[in-house]
Amino acid sequence: MNMEMINYKDDGQFCSGHVACAGCAEALALRVIMNAVGQDAIGVVAPSCSAVILGGHPMSSVKIPFIHGTLESAAASASGVKRALVAQGKPDTTVLCLAGDGGTYDIGLQSLSSAAERNEDILYVCFDNEGYMNTGGQKSSSTPLNATTGSTPTGKSTRKKNLIEILAAHRIPYIATTSPSHLNDMAAKIKKAKTIRGTKVIIVLIPCLPGWGVADNAAVKTARLAVESGVFPLFEVEGGLTYTMTKATKTQPINDYLSLQKRYRHLNDEQIAQIQQDVDEDWQRLTTRAIEADV
Amino acid sequence: MNALSSNKDLQLLNGNHAVAMGVKLANPHFAPLYPITPQTPILEKLIALQSAGELETELLTPESEHSAMASAIAASATGVRVFTATSSQGLLLMHELLHFAAGARTPIVMFNVNRTPASPWGFWPDQIDSLSQRDTGWVQLYSENPQESLDTVIQAFRIAEAAQMPVMVNHDAFYVSHAVEPVEVPAQETVDTFLPAYKAGLHLDPELGRSLGAPIDQKSWNESRQQMAAAMATVGDLTASAGQDWGDLTGRSYGPLEQYRTDGADVVFVTMGSMCGTVREAVDGLRARGIAAGLLKIRLFRPLPQVELRKALADVPCAIVLDRNYSPGVGGVVHQELKAALFDMANAPRLHGLLAGVGGVNVSAEMIERLAVEYRDAVASPDPVWVEE
Known part of the structure; x- marks a missing residue:
């Protein structure tokens, strides 16, 4: 397994004492993201794990102000903040939007699509833990094939929605995936996104310890295997057309990733082979796009 | 003097264009707008004004009224003056966020064009869309005609910003929204005198770092509603003073209620919106026939001016x-509200609740005169009565 030094400056934008589950990688990601975003920013957070981690009133685990909006309207709320800043002559202040996969893939997709179509100048970060984990673990349209959740007790019968292709079809300037196993990459992508005007969406895979049935000390390891097995490739899409692989190879079989998680414990060999085949085909399709973009 | 030859800026405007002219004069920083019949002319006029360089407002055209209100709340919370407009289905789609806007104490002004909600589909004047939002915490005002709509939308900004509560102004579909009348458009200096430049209260600011709307405990949530109650308690006086000050500047005064020929009246009609215009005509007809009739117009519906209503109806027989x-x-919402407002009042009138004009059916002055004759001596029933032409 490849290791790297975490290289980022902690300006104290994310404070200790928050209420994330012990061992949760979302807190780790928030620390990196908040420090990369910096102080000149206003946040919007949809109901989600991150809304809980940011803190109950009057406490806050972040230094920048956040408005806690409704579940389906994160991108619309962020648009309103941005337009108000423009009207106040402060167009350079970053508007950061935080939402989960429920608030992004499902109920928030309509308002996100509209903000993307208008190319609103917002930085939208989706913490994708592949289900409604803050409500106790139900399936969302981000839940992968065969994963068990409270509402798919025998495993989900359909595939995970490919949100990136949907967003790419909007031709927004920047889409990226990143993982708490690759924190330097995460900081770099946030900083890059900050320099781009228009709609930026970054999807962060967050293994949910109770929701996925992952050991308390295995969140980062699970996230790393998601990247290295190719189930969650790290890449960027610029202008909806230009695909760039952040990590150009996948090195691990899918079973190493699946076996860390109770939500896949029921799988038989045939199902695992099917998932491996899906991952291989998706990887092939994605890397082909990236190669074509590079020509 | 003939009004049209005076030096006042009289324009032939429909109700919705009159609203847009009022909004232009109030000069909000931000207005998210989504089209819906019969609100759309407000959107069209504001966008035309902005395209012509006559309006500086930052406009946003999102995919739904829900996103319009979400962006309105967030912009208001960021510290700017905000306007939006909707009708019927759009207002109902916003319902969740109407509670949110009031709870967040965002002083948004919204114009709603009263229209029948589906199902079945209809596009007719009916006030159940906004009346069914009465518990959301929005101040609600009802306008009778295009001039009042222009005047009221400007006053609404002053009321909203003083009380730190959102204000919804309503007028009836087509009868007001699309009816063209001569409307006096006040000078910008007049409006600037009346409406102070926007001064944001506590808002989202990286310098302050304070967040809005994070989860709180039961006691604090409870307290937030008591604070809203205290704010609502100021709205009656704010509406009265805004209407009076506007009158001093323009010659057109307004209050929470308006009484028309109620002196010595044996029978007083109580209603809201465009129906008031028809009732005025009926009252004149009845008075000419020797029947002492009057009109009590409710302009401020939320908060309901209970003290003023009891005073206005004291010793009125019917x-x-x-x-x-x-x-x-x-039954009828105003009837229901009035029964509660007059509760336990010794000298209260016999109160009849007539469902007149539901779904936009016509209610003529002749019909209203007939109703006066039919009901003024009748025993009142607590139940509503459907009436037709």
């Missing part, structure tokens, strides 16, 4: 509510 709305299983 009051007839004309409800252009229907709450299934109860």
